[in-house]
Every structure is written in structure tokens, then in C-alpha cells.
Amino acid sequence: MNVIGMYLRLSLEDKKDLKRDESNSISSQRLLIKEFIQCNIELRGYEVKEFCDDGWSGTSMDRPGMNQLLAEVKKNRIQCIIVKDMSRFSRDYIEMGTYLNQIFPFMGVRFIALGDHYDSKEDNGNTIGLDTAFKTLLYDLYSKDISVKVKTSVKNKCANGEYIFGQVPFGYRKSPVEKNKVIINKKEAEIVRHIFSLAALSKSSTQIARQLGEEGIPTIMQMRHPKADRDGKPLVWSSSAVRNILNNRFYLGEMAYGKTVCKSVGSKKSVRVPKEEWKVIPNHHEALVTQEVFEQVSSFRPDHVTDRKREKHPLTGKLYCGGCRYAMVYKPPREKNKYRWFECSKHALTHNLYCCTYFCADMLEELVLTMLNKELMIRGEAVRQKKNLKSLKECQLAAVKDKLKNLQREQELVKDSKDGAYEEYAAGSITPEEYRGKMDKLDRQMELLSGQLREWQEKCLELEDEQAKLDTDMRQIIRYSHIEELTQDLVDTFIERIYVYKDKRVEIKWKFRER
Numbered sequence: 001m002n003v004i005g006m007y008l009r010l011s012l013e014d015k016k017d018l019k020r021d022e023s024n025s026i027s028s029q030r031l032l033i034k035e036f037i038q039c040n041i042e043l044r045g046y047e048v049k050e051f052c053d054d055g056w057s058g059t060s061m062d063r064p065g066m067n068q069l070l071a072e073v074k075k076n077r078i079q080c081i082i083v084k085d086m087s088r089f090s091r092d093y094i095e096m097g098t099y100l101n102q103i104f105p106f107m108g109v110r111f112i113a114l115g116d117h118y119d120s121k122e123d124n125g126n127t128i129g130l131d132t133a134f135k136t137l138l139y140d141l142y143s144k145d146i147s148v149k150v151k152t153s154v155k156n157k158c159a160n161g162e163y164i165f166g167q168v169p170f171g172y173r174k175s176p177v178e179k180n181k182v183i184i185n186k187k188e189a190e191i192v193r194h195i196f197s198l199a200a201l202s203k204s205s206t207q208i209a210r211q212l213g214e215e216g217i218p219t220i221m222q223m224r225h226p227k228a229d230r231d232g233k234p235l236v237w238s239s240s241a242v243r244n245i246l247n248n249r250f251y252l253g254e255m256a257y258g259k260t261v262c263k264s265v266g267s268k269k270s271v272r273v274p275k276e277e278w279k280v281i282p283n284h285h286e287a288l289v290t291q292e293v294f295e296q297v298s299s300f301r302p303d304h305v306t307d308r309k310r311e312k313h314p315l316t317g318k319l320y321c322g323g324c325r326y327a328m329v330y331k332p333p334r335e336k337n338k339y340r341w342f343e344c345s346k347h348a349l350t351h352n353l354y355c356c357t358y359f360c361a362d363m364l365e366e367l368v369l370t371m372l373n374k375e376l377m378i379r380g381e382a383v384r385q386k387k388n389l390k391s392l393k394e395c396q397l398a399a400v401k402d403k404l405k406n407l408q409r410e411q412e413l414v415k416d417s418k419d420g421a422y423e424e425y426a427a428g429s430i431t432p433e434e435y436r437g438k439m440d441k442l443d444r445q446m447e448l449l450s451g452q453l454r455e456w457q458e459k460c461l462e463l464e465d466e467q468a469k470l471d472t473d474m475r476q477i478i479r480y481s482h483i484e485e486l487t488q489d490l491v492d493t494f495i496e497r498i499y500v501y502k503d504k505r506v507e508i509k510w511k512f513r514e515r
């Protein structure tokens, strides 16, 4: 059984800052790491052990929770350590570097720092993924190749904690006394209730928007930012603003969270979670509408808007179901907030048990990208070897060309000898029998040479062909050294076919010639 050591730390100074930034609290750290594990297929099956230092500074490694964690590591009982960010583990960069570059690799422990987008598994021994500041410090200690582009360390939304409320929905405001508590904003709430009452009269969102304009009801923008410069443009209620209000369950007193989860370490993007999987806290705040009204209003106003775009995915046409080998079809989002996925095109007809009925598009893109980068890295190593191979082939080619020239010269000589033999015969210095004997010998020689010549010409063409292939391979590898986004061009250049399986396995047939 693989074990994850989840390490949490909060210093006394952090505690003072908690009012301002709650994302460092022990519970936020725990939640963040747990959610990360949940959305990572590889780690989901691991056992999770928690190690915590509440009230300890990160400048010294001598902390009770840390000591327990390291003791477990020494006993080989931990396979992976996850922290919110590196500073949770240690504030000493040199110490951090020693653990990352020596101790953990030696112990075979994978180290993940979510906020730094760092995962030792993707690190491959160079300093990719490490923070710029961190890298500069390490550079003197470990004179490693840092030519690889440093990923800009944009703070992951996840790491910053999505749990803190952003803007409070229209109709509410934050309580001036109680932190994070939401209370009703009377003026805004009046408008919200008005919108719901109009909808209850079976008016469409467009009709409602028009009526609000006619009644001179201020828009959300006008209510919230009355002084904002609008460049003289009049503000009007849009039907989508109305629809958003009518579909927001927040007005029922529900608080939904977990709408997005982070894709993986190193990824700046987060994945949208289908609405059905959102976590909902009922009776979180005072409701503005009753369940009855809400249901009545939303029953004739379906959530998904009808204009569904036929979006083409770069992997379309390359992707096949590993179960039945039929093509997978792309299901674009129905509305800007919805999930994107692939599904087997024939499953509904065949009911094949092994069909891949669902594959999240974000996850697939991420996997394909990782696999492609890994493949390119391995081949990048091969570039140097290929260069050697190329110079070797060049020598071979030169030798073959020399050989060809020699053979051609020999053929000329044989031709000369034949002319000479004829002259001797014509002058009567050799008998017809002798002449025929000489000619037979020379003809055989000529035949042999022609055969050899053909053989070497073939060899020459072969070598020239190989060389051209080597050149294209090298050019491709050099051109794409590290890829951040999967584009149509990339897919067409490198990928022949992809098979996806029910157990979320991905198999890629590359277009590369050979490794």
C-alpha cells in the first residue's frame, strides 16, 4: 500500500495573518491537499497520513510533526509527500534543495508542492519547475543546466484558496460585523425579488430584461459601481443577467462550492466540476425566494442555453475507444460553464462492457501533453546521439561514393582491354581461340563490375535516404522542445492515433519514425 505524507504547518506569524489570508490555515491546507489527491487518478488510491506542526516556524527543521514525517520516510513507509507550498516544508532554501535533490530522490519519495507547481516526478533531475528565486540560489550549488524555460510562477487559483468568497451575489452583502457572513442587501434584494415575480408570471428572460429597462431599474453594474466610467454608454439589463439570477440557487439560501478543482501540479488551469457534483451547504444564509417559486421559475427555463456550438477538438479523428476500437466523439460544453468530454461513438449501440463511455477532455489533454513532452524529452536526449549517427553516416556515404568511382574506373579499364584484344586479333598477333578466351574473361569481369556497381548505387541511395530522415527527426525535436498547449498542428505532427480505455489508460501511437 502506497502512503502519502500530508504535511501541514502554521507558524505563529501566519496565525496573526489568518484574518487577512485564510488560505494558510491548517484546515485550508488540509482541504487543498485532499482535493488535489481526489482529482489525481494516480494518487487517489493512496493511504493518507497527516503530519502537522501548528505554531512552528519553518526556519528550523526540528519540529515534532516534521520529525515524525522524516522518521516514517527513513523507514520507507512514505512514498509521496504533499505540501501546500515549499515554504510549509522548509523556509531554508538550501535545506529544501538538499531534500529535493538528494534525500528524497535517494529514498524514492515523490515530493509535491502544490502552490509552487512542483512535482519531483516531473522534475527529472533538472531544476524545471522550481521557483525562479529558488533556482537562482540552487544554481551555484548545483551547476545544472537551467536552459529550460522557467515556467512563470503564476499562483494557482487552487493554492490561493477558492474557498474564500469573492464577490457576493447581487441581492446580498458581506456582514460588516461577522467575517465571511452574508446578509441581505435590501435595495438589491428588492430587484431580485421583482425579477423572480416577473418570471413567475411566465415572462421570458428577454421580456423581463426589457421591462426592467422600461421601469428604469438600475442594472447590477449601476447598483454596485455607480461611479464607474461607462464612456457614455447606457446600461441596460441583459437577458443573460436575468437568466443568471433566475438560475442561481444562492437565492434559495444555498452555498455551493467545489465548482472547480485544480487539474494537476504545474497546471495553471482548473477543471470545472459538473453542477451535480458541487458541494452544497443548505441554509447557509437567508433566502430571497422560496423553493416553490424557484422551481416554478426554473422549470420552464432550462439551464442549458440552446445555441450549442459545434466545436472541433484538436484530437478529433485521432481518438479511438480502446474497448471497441470505434472513434470517440467530442462533447463540447453546452454552456460556458459546463464540462467537456469524449465518449465512445458506438457504445450506445453495442453496449460493449469495455467501452470508454466517458473521458474528461481536460484530463485527456493534460495526459497527452505530459506524454508528448516526455516523449520529446527522451528524443531530445537522442538528438545528440543522432548527431553522432549522422556524422557516421556521412563518412559511410563518402566511402561508398569513392567505391563507386573506383568501380566505374575499373569498368573503363576493362573496356580498354577489350578494345586492345580486338586490335591484337585484327593484327593477327593472337589466334581467334585466344581472342575468344580473352573476350569471355573480360565480359565476365565486366558483368561482375556492373553487378557490384548496382549494389553500391543502391547502398548510396539508402544512406542518402536515412540521412534525410535523420534531418527531419532532428528538426522536429529541436522545434518542439517543451510544449505548453495542445494545438492542431502539434497533434497532426506527432500523433498517429490515441486509444483511451475505460480505466482511464491512454495509449498513443506516435508518428515518430523510431527511437
Ligand SMILES: [Zn+2]
Residues within 6 Å of the ligand: 321, 322, 323, 324, 325, 326, 344, 345, 346, 347, 352, 354, 355, 356
Ligand atoms: Zn467503444
